[in-house]
Amino acid sequence: MIVITAASGQLGRLVLQELLKSVPANELIAAVRNPEKVSDFASLGVQVRQIDYTQPQTLDMAFAGADKVLLISSSEIGSRFPQHTNVINACKKAGVKLLAYTSLLHADSSPLPLAAEHQQTEAILKESGVPYVILRNGWYTENYTAGIPVALEYSAVMGCAGEGKIASAARADYAAAAATILLANDQAGKVYELAGDVGYTLSEFAAELSQQSGKQITYQQMPEDKYIYLLKSSGLPEPIAVMLAESETGAAKGGLFDASQTLSRLIGRPSTPLSESIQAVLEL
Structure with missing residues (x-):
């Protein structure tokens, strides 16, 4: 089972669309605040579970039985770190085998103030004991x-x-990268600089x-x-x-x-x- 958080958002929807190309719909879980926003995916057979990053009990229910989880970073700037911490803790309780997190390009050295919450999240993720992979997405x-x-x-x-x-x-390029990583083996501990x-x-x-x-x-x-x-x-x-x-x-x-072209190599085509x-x- 693969859970996509923030599945009703622009990135989350694209990731689900990518995964549906090769994964049976009933093996995917769209985790969202408002289930009505993913009714189209539900009609295809995707499981829908209601979550709120600020309410740990909803996270426990959403991640039950999950093998892999994509944590799409919260859009609530300034409140991201505690919300992400809740997700990480819930993934640990659920025994998730891989937690993929969408961070920021070169988060560890970025001059962008936006990087601070990503740095905090990456640090607690590494300390959590949950197998993780970090997708440092560019703009x-x-x-x-x-x-x-x-x-x-x-x-x-x-x-x-x-x-x-x-x-x-393009957002679709990052979605393709996330789907590729979620479907691949031996991703734990990897950090990808994507641009x-x-x-x-x-x-x-x-x-x-x-x-x-x-x-x-x-x-x-x-x-x-x-x-x-x-x-x-x-x-x-x-x-x-x-x-x-x-x-x-x-x-x-x-x-x-970033000039590494890691993104295009990962998705098997130019960005x-x-x-x-x-x-x-x-x-x-």
């Missing part, structure tokens, strides 16, 4: 392609990453968007505090706005770049090119 290309409509409206990509290289990959094959600056992102859209798009570098204000003004909650801006400042220091991700959005 999702969707973090930037989601802003394409605004960039086209204002003829500018705005940010505070400077000329930092960003080796992002896109080719890095780009936000200036290069703007240039690619210009070429494909036929509209001149420039990159506008901003101070971090002004970028936070801009993100909040666009409707993002303050913690998310701060996280994104701080991460871009970290990108300027190399925090979102999704930036040009393809941009094209997909423009065709919507």
Whole structure:
């Protein structure tokens, strides 16, 4: 039995879709806060169990009989560590044979403030005695392609990453990696640094968007505090706005770049090119 936590989220759904290609549906468990959000998977025969990272009793029930668990990191920045600790403890009680955790690229040395909770989680995971594998995911290309409509409206990509290289990959690439690891043997103790094959600056992102859209798009570098204000003004909650801006400042220091191509080797194909991700959005 394989449990996918946060299975109704963007990454979790993609992981389930990947696993369904080779695993019988009744051997998969979608663990979610709201079961209605995975009714489509339930109709295929996937087991659905209700969980809440903050309620240990729900975790005990969700992981009963599980062989492997994918812990997709909580989206509640600032509360992640205690939530992850609850999951790890529940996996230990259940005798889980492998716990895969989605961490952050180069979490142990990252300049991104976002890394702190991942560092804490990795440390307690290693001390727990639960067999584990760590998937240190880089940035999702969707973090930037989601802003394409605004960039086209204002003829500018705005940010505070400077000329930092960003080796992002599509969310589907990271999902394929997670599925590959969950289906493989002898993964305990491994740490994977996962990122896109080719890095780009936000200036290069703007240039690619210009070429494909036929509209001149420039990159506008901003101070971090002004970028936070801009993100909040666009409707993002303050913690998310701060996280994104701080991460871009970290990108300027190399925090979102990796040239190992571990991701593409793991999934057996190149990571999704930036040009393809941009094209997909423009065709919507």
